[in-house]
Amino acid sequence: MPNPTAAMLVIGDEILSGRTRDANMHFLAQELVKHGVDLKEVRIVSDDREAIVTTVKALSETYDEVFTSGGIGPTHDDITADCIAEAFGCHIDVRDDAAALLRAHWERRGVEITNARMRMARIPDGATLIDNPVSIAPGFTVGNVHIMAGVPAVFQAMVATILPRITGGQPLLSQSLRIERGEGEIAEPLGALAKEYADLSFGSYPYSQNGVFGANVVVRGVDGARIDEAMTKLAEMFPA
Amino acid sequence: MPNPTAAMLVIGDEILSGRTRDANMHFLAQELVKHGVDLKEVRIVSDDREAIVTTVKALSETYDEVFTSGGIGPTHDDITADCIAEAFGCHIDVRDDAAALLRAHWERRGVEITNARMRMARIPDGATLIDNPVSIAPGFTVGNVHIMAGVPAVFQAMVATILPRITGGQPLLSQSLRIERGEGEIAEPLGALAKEYADLSFGSYPYSQNGVFGANVVVRGVDGARIDEAMTKLAEMFPA
Numbered sequence: 001m002p003n004p005t006a007a008m009l010v011i012g013d014e015i016l017s018g019r020t021r022d023a024n025m026h027f028l029a030q031e032l033v034k035h036g037v038d039l040k041e042v043r044i045v046s047d048d049r050e051a052i053v054t055t056v057k058a059l060s061e062t063y064d065e066v067f068t069s070g071g072i073g074p075t076h077d078d079i080t081a082d083c084i085a086e087a088f089g090c091h092i093d094v095r096d097d098a099a100a101l102l103r104a105h106w107e108r109r110g111v112e113i114t115n116a117r118m119r120m121a122r123i124p125d126g127a128t129l130i131d132n133p134v135s136i137a138p139g140f141t142v143g144n145v146h147i148m149a150g151v152p153a154v155f156q157a158m159v160a161t162i163l164p165r166i167t168g169g170q171p172l173l174s175q176s177l178r179i180e181r182g183e184g185e186i187a188e189p190l191g192a193l194a195k196e197y198a199d200l201s202f203g204s205y206p207y208s209q210n211g212v213f214g215a216n217v218v219v220r221g222v223d224g225a226r227i228d229e230a231m232t233k234l235a236e237m238f239p240a
Numbered sequence: 241m242p243n244p245t246a247a248m249l250v251i252g253d254e255i256l257s258g259r260t261r262d263a264n265m266h267f268l269a270q271e272l273v274k275h276g277v278d279l280k281e282v283r284i285v286s287d288d289r290e291a292i293v294t295t296v297k298a299l300s301e302t303y304d305e306v307f308t309s310g311g312i313g314p315t316h317d318d319i320t321a322d323c324i325a326e327a328f329g330c331h332i333d334v335r336d337d338a339a340a341l342l343r344a345h346w347e348r349r350g351v352e353i354t355n356a357r358m359r360m361a362r363i364p365d366g367a368t369l370i371d372n373p374v375s376i377a378p379g380f381t382v383g384n385v386h387i388m389a390g391v392p393a394v395f396q397a398m399v400a401t402i403l404p405r406i407t408g409g410q411p412l413l414s415q416s417l418r419i420e421r422g423e424g425e426i427a428e429p430l431g432a433l434a435k436e437y438a439d440l441s442f443g444s445y446p447y448s449q450n451g452v453f454g455a456n457v458v459v460r461g462v463d464g465a466r467i468d469e470a471m472t473k474l475a476e477m478f479p480a
Contacts, residue, residue, distance in 0.1 A: 014445050016279045018269030029258030039256045042284040074424045075444040076431035116427030184314045187356030191316035204315040205254050
């Protein structure tokens with residue numbers, strides 16, 4: 001059975017404007033590989049209602065699982081929860097279970113309960129909450145879409161909660177070989193090897209370092225013994 | 241007149257599998273802001289023909305300019321040029337001008353000219369070449385889509401070539417204020433200020449550091465004096 005497929009949606013003007021370099025995508029990609037879920041596509045859109053609604057719908061219909069990051073805080077630009085409700089046609093309001101979590105947390109810390117803060121308890125009807133051990137305000141799952149915070153520490157904690165709920169496939173294994181030759185030189189024998197091992201995927205990632213060109217060749221697949229075999233042949237073809 | 245809009249398409253299994261952390265998106269985002277082009281969306285897809293063709297078409301129809309990175313080398317997984325030709329319905333083959341550039345470069349360096357290497361001279365009919373001062377193999381522009389290499393040094397050089405060809409708008413200016421209070425506390429006054437300065441955009445980006453929560457508030461717009469004014473009010477609202 002093929003692995004389940006996934007997409008990620010990053011919501012954030014701060015990334016599109018070059019102010020912040022996204023960290024969550026790289027983290028999620030690494031976690032999904034280990035869990036046997038194939039990340040097929042990532043999209044980054046701005047804090048714009050129509051862009052978020054349209055993209056969530058498209059990704060939710062195309063992939064088995066969708067992960068979003070960003071836009072679930074208390075400020076005026078945090079519109080993700082409302083957009084998700086719109087995309088799925090659910091009612092949304094401050095929900096008792098989420099409000100109770102937040103109230104208990106704030107009372108313990110002596111934090112004033114404001115309307116703005118209570119925006120973080122706006123959860124679409126029928127959604128399942130995702131625990132936030134870092135700052136309590138929960139994420140949530142609607143259908144196959146998992147809505148998580150953009151702050152990396154919170155995002156990572158939410159991914160840790162959500163992944164065990166998702167049935168993964170076979171973890172994708174990989175090995176790589178650094179070959180100090182230009183890609184033009186390795187392309188033909190590498191292409192032939194890729195045809196011979198059609199059950200594996202062969203990627204060639206060029207680099208230039210101090211004016212010298214080379215490539216990291218990565219062999220990926222679910223069968224470790226086959227990868228070993230292909231790597232041995234690869235190393236013989238391109239001795240250091 | 242509003243600024244031109246742009247999208248970026250990153251082509252690469254190595255990013256979706258978590259092996260590599262993309263650097264080109266962050267670089268392009270920063271360059272576009274300076275040039276007055278609004279980056280509205282980024283998509284990352286795998287080295288898959290259908291995904292690339294479909295995505296290029298969709299982005300090209302939606303935005304003024306589209307920038308792609310990756311998949312134009314000589315190896316079997318470099319399929320971007322052929323996908324672009326398919327998306328635009330153009331013929332593609334080794335083109336004389338690109339081949340001449342590469343041949344001259346390789347002859348100078350005593351590099352053997354192989355069929356695989358010549359793949360890098362496959363350029364769709366009607367495309368305009370984009371100079372590659374780093375490793376010669378050119379990028380190219382078809383319609384409103386600019387096809388560039390994934391290797392960061394080459395990508396950056398190609399962006400430097402292409403940006404002066406694009407009519408930009410007004411550079412987006414921004415100022416930020418680090419506020420050491422939880423977003424819940426600043427959300428209401430910030431929302432009111434954002435309404436008062438509707439010509440500017442206000443983003444709030446929460447952080448947590450050593451267990452303390454705060455937010456970086458970023459005010460963006462094209463009128464520097466208006467941003468100064470809003471920042472002064474913001475600093476008065478939240479004295480350090």
